[in-house]
Amino acid sequence: MGNLSRLLKESWTLVEEQQDKVAGYFYARMFLSNPELRNLFPVTMDVQRARLLGALVTSMQLVDDPDRSDEYLHALGRDHRKFHVEPEHYEVVGGALLEALRAFAGERWSIEYDQAWREAYQAISARMIAGAATDTNPPYWNAEVLTHERRGPDVAVLTCRPLQYPLPYRAGQYVSVESPRHRPRLWRTYSIANAPDADNTLEFHVRAVGAGWVSSALVRKVRPGELLRVAAPMGSMTLDASSTRDIVCVAGGTGLAPIKALVQELTRYNRTRWVHVFFGARDRDGLYDLDELNQLAARYPWLSVVPACSDDDGFTGEQGLVSDVVGRYGPWAEHDFFVSGSAPMVRSTLRTLAELQVPSIRIRYDAFSDG
């Protein structure tokens, strides 16, 4: 670990347990010094509160890994154009962040820590600003909802189409989505569940969970004909067309979305790579897209699908967490992996794969937040 990243981690431990208060103070400072910034944020701040601070801290942790962070931060800068963020706003956010950290770290805060956060923030914001500046696309796309299908009490599969410009993306990537009618200024990330196609349709798989405000609106309120806003694509869980390795996809719940897009892309050119999809859900109803996956498997001989239920004794297929089920098959040492689901599901799957000696360089996944 480099010195900068050590200083950041060390100083973060001074405030980590008071994150909520740090976030509250951070926003208060920001809005006090620049009241016009308040309009960039949702009316109700509950959900937003931990977001910006959380994203800043995650970005800080990437400072040691310029290759990974460059691509990520350029994309994040492009994505932030949807908030109408201007370069000068970055300075205000940086100032408020430092004030909040200083206020809560107390006497143990040092000049060294102060400089480390300044330096890291400067590097991050420069890359985000550069990413935004080179983007010639609109800050977001207005997209009309075409179809909306409930697949169980909490899950919906919906499709939409950008109105004016096509949205360029790669299969496996994700975008932020806003419903201006039902949840103005609240954005939540979803993977696009289909590969890019000529009619520019985008498919999303959404589960309404707990405090997930945007997700509950997308499942329960949004109807065909309404407009959504969709921001710039992000994420690196994409296919390497030059690889000749066979593929294993591990999906938990609606984490199936990007896997479905990857499989669809493979149907266009794959002849030689075996593709195994493990699809885990709590119960049979949670296997909301299994019929379509089975139809694809019937049509493409290189595709196999293994469904698994973790909380359904009556299910006759595989039982258990999908992260364990994948470990019962194999051997997997020569495969490319794609993993998608909740953060705990991704962590458990990575542990299983590490035990099976799968080199981490062959595993692709994107960190995803719920909301």
Ligand SMILES: NC(=O)C1=CN([C@@H]2O[C@H](COP(=O)(O)OP(=O)(O)OC[C@H]3O[C@@H](n4cnc5c(N)ncnc54)[C@H](O)[C@@H]3O)[C@@H](O)[C@H]2O)C=CC1
């Ligand atoms: N909607 C989308 O476009 C995308 C969603 N995601 C994420 O996927 C998740 C899907 O959530 P739900 O559908 O509610 O799935 P869920 O929480 O019901 O889990 C489905 C299955 O995932 C596995 N799993 C869950 N927790 C696990 C753990 N701690 N260890 C090992 N395996 C575990 C189990 O096999 C379980 O049956 C969400 O966290 C969402 O953010 C990820 C990528 C895209």
